[in-house]
Amino acid sequence: MRHRVSPPFQRGLNSPASFEGARTMLTIDNVNLHYGAAQALRGVSLSADMGKITCVLGRNGVGKSSLLRAVTGQHPTSGGSITFQGETLDGLAPYRRAKLGVGYVPQGREIFPLLTVKENLETGFAPLPARDRNIPDDIFSLFPVLQSMLSRRGGDLSGGQQQQLAIGRAMVTRPKILVLDEPTEGIQPSIIKDIGRAIRYLRDSTGMAILLVEQYLDFCRELADQVYIMDRGEIVHEGPAETLDTPEARRHLTV
Ligand SMILES: Nc1ncnc2c1ncn2[C@@H]1O[C@H](COP(=O)(O)OP(=O)(O)OP(=O)(O)O)[C@@H](O)[C@H]1O
Numbered sequence: 001m002r003h004r005v006s007p008p009f010q011r012g013l014n015s016p017a018s019f020e021g022a023r024t025m026l027t028i029d030n031v032n033l034h035y036g037a038a039q040a041l042r043g044v045s046l047s048a049d050m051g052k053i054t055c056v057l058g059r060n061g062v063g064k065s066s067l068l069r070a071v072t073g074q075h076p077t078s079g080g081s082i083t084f085q086g087e088t089l090d091g092l093a094p095y096r097r098a099k100l101g102v103g104y105v106p107q108g109r110e111i112f113p114l115l116t117v118k119e120n121l122e123t124g125f126a127p128l129p130a131r132d133r134n135i136p137d138d139i140f141s142l143f144p145v146l147q148s149m150l151s152r153r154g155g156d157l158s159g160g161q162q163q164q165l166a167i168g169r170a171m172v173t174r175p176k177i178l179v180l181d182e183p184t185e186g187i188q189p190s191i192i193k194d195i196g197r198a199i200r201y202l203r204d205s206t207g208m209a210i211l212l213v214e215q216y217l218d219f220c221r222e223l224a225d226q227v228y229i230m231d232r233g234e235i236v237h238e239g240p241a242e243t244l245d246t247p248e249a250r251r252h253l254t255v
Helices: 064-072 094-100 117-125 137-142 144-148 159-172 189-206 217-223 241-245 247-253
Strands: 024-035 038-049 053-057 079-084 102-105 177-181 209-214 226-231 234-240
Touching: 024 064, 024 209, 038 053, 038 064, 038 079, 038 209, 038 226, 038 234, 053 189, 053 217, 064 094, 064 102, 064 177, 064 209, 094 102, 102 159, 117 159, 137 144, 137 159, 137 189, 144 159, 159 177, 159 189, 177 189, 189 209, 189 217, 209 217, 217 241, 226 241, 226 247, 234 241, 234 247, 241 247
Parallel strands: 053 209, 053 226, 102 177, 177 209
Antiparallel strands: 024 038, 024 079, 226 234
């Protein structure tokens, strides 16, 4: 596991070193998910390791968000199993999963527009015991704009700032796995770079697992350790990031 904690980051996020030895943080095994009669996930299997960025790529509507809803408990699965650090998540409510260490950055950010930036961050306290109810310094080191806008309303932030706030809010919960749904969607290139840097920092400094779904190929190619491609609810490709440049992978990603 990589540990490069530089001085500004010494106080802050917990390291998940206590479960060292078990490299696989999350295992999704043969999962199905339905919306009524429509099947959005078909026998999906993948794993996400600690200290690694696992990226799931796919076009619009192939089931990427549904996969994350299955992991976070936002929508029930209709078959298969999901285990986190060797324990089943099946049937657990979203807040129980958050307590166990599943941090979620939803598509569209879902910032509370009328709460301040500070209050938005504090909503991340909910799954934490009283002693951990503080905002880790790392968040402001990674996203200084949040510190300067602490008393502004969430709704007044730009899309990129809201995305940073959504990642910060998830970091407040001290996740062991951070699950992000298209964090680059609608964001300007300079902030995409900041977000990429933050995701890399979280992988390298804390050893947490990162599970990222995206449509933006270059972002994944730069960040990912392991990639999966989804098409029509199924995993159709799996391999290290370099394999994204094979004709077979490209075929699944072109519109
Ligand atoms: N609440 C819902 N009710 C019914 N069908 C849904 C619902 N949410 C998603 N779907 C359908 O499930 C399929 C997968 O959608 P999902 O949002 O998981 O895809 P996605 O890959 O995340 O797409 P996008 O990139 O557009 O977010 C699509 O056909 C979509 O229309």
